[in-house]
Structures are given as structure tokens and as C-alpha cells.
Amino acid sequence: MRILTAAVVVFVAAPALADDELAAIDKPAPMFRLPVYNSKATGLTAVGLDRYIGPDAADKSSKVVLLSFMASFCAPCKKEMPYLQSLHEKYGPKGLRVVMVSIDGDDKGYAIINELIEKNKVTFPVLKDRFQLVARRWLGTQSPLPSVFMVNPDGVVKMVHRGYNQEASELFEKEVSAAVGGGK
Numbered sequence: 001m002r003i004l005t006a007a008v009v010v011f012v013a014a015p016a017l018a019d020d021e022l023a024a025i026d027k028p029a030p031m032f033r034l035p036v037y038n039s040k041a042t043g044l045t046a047v048g049l050d051r052y053i054g055p056d057a058a059d060k061s062s063k064v065v066l067l068s069f070m071a072s073f074c075a076p077c078k079k080e081m082p083y084l085q086s087l088h089e090k091y092g093p094k095g096l097r098v099v100m101v102s103i104d105g106d107d108k109g110y111a112i113i114n115e116l117i118e119k120n121k122v123t124f125p126v127l128k129d130r131f132q133l134v135a136r137r138w139l140g141t142q143s144p145l146p147s148v149f150m151v152n153p154d155g156v157v158k159m160v161h162r163g164y165n166q167e168a169s170e171l172f173e174k175e176v177s178a179a180v181g182g183g184k
Helices: 002-019 075-094 107-119 133-139 166-180
Strands: 033-035 046-048 064-070 096-102 126-128 147-151 157-162
Touching (some): 033 126, 064 166, 107 126, 147 166
């Protein structure tokens, strides 16, 4: 009986230990590199978070990264995409870098993502996380979508927001504006 109890305790504790490794406020952002859906619009075939953050960042003008996880089947994600594009257009020149990660893993989902990119004229990188390896490091085994993370240039997660609504839009605008130094 003791062995069974010990096994249950280890089994139950394992997910809690794994959650400690997830992206969270005031913790270092898990690094990644993924292929880009819209490589023609961005000029990039793959993007890693290290492009925008850290001491060796290729993009030295990056002041904050807004990283959003989404999927083709997520209605709020579809509403968020054009809003993120507007933030990218407004604050990109001031140092905002928007990156969206799609967790779709099949051809049907890929087609929908490509249609959304074209429809919304998305010019920030939209990345393919086909096997959800990156999403699991950021979101865990459950994927609440959309999930948005704000990452500082030093690689520390500053903000986490789950879901999308008008309140989220106002919060993003306020947080982004503060991070890049305003933007009217």
C-alpha cells in the first residue's frame, strides 16, 4: 500500500513540477525557433524569440515582444489577429514586435491560417508550432487560447493574458504604450 501511495504522490506532483517550467510573469521566457507562415510578407523563413530579446538579439530596436498563441478553430483568436496587426502598425516603429504562434497541426488548419493572414494583411511573423512543442512550454498541456505574453528585451515575461475581449484590447494598448514610451 505504501508503494502505491508513493506512486500516486509522485504521479500527482509531476504535473506541478512541470508547471514550474512554464512561462510566467517575472520568469525568463522559454526560447524557441519556428518556421514562418507569411515569409513573403516578413522576409523571414524562421523566427526565434532570440531575434528580439537577449544580449545577442538581431533586432536591437526591439523594446517589447507581444507573443500570442492561437489556432484556426479559435474564434477569439480570429478577432485578435487584426487587432494585433493594428498594434504592430502603430507601435512597431517605436519598438513593439508582435509574434503569433499557431498550434494548428493539419493541412486544413494551415489553409485557414493562411487565409486569415491574407484577409487581415498580417505583416508580423505568424509561426507554425505543428506539434505544439513550443505551446506546451508556454501554456502547459492545456492550451487556453488566445494566450498573450509580453516579453521584455532582457527575456523576462512581463505580462500574461488569457482570452480576448474589449478589456484585453485596452490592456494590451496600455501595456504596449507604456513599454515603448507612448505612441499617438
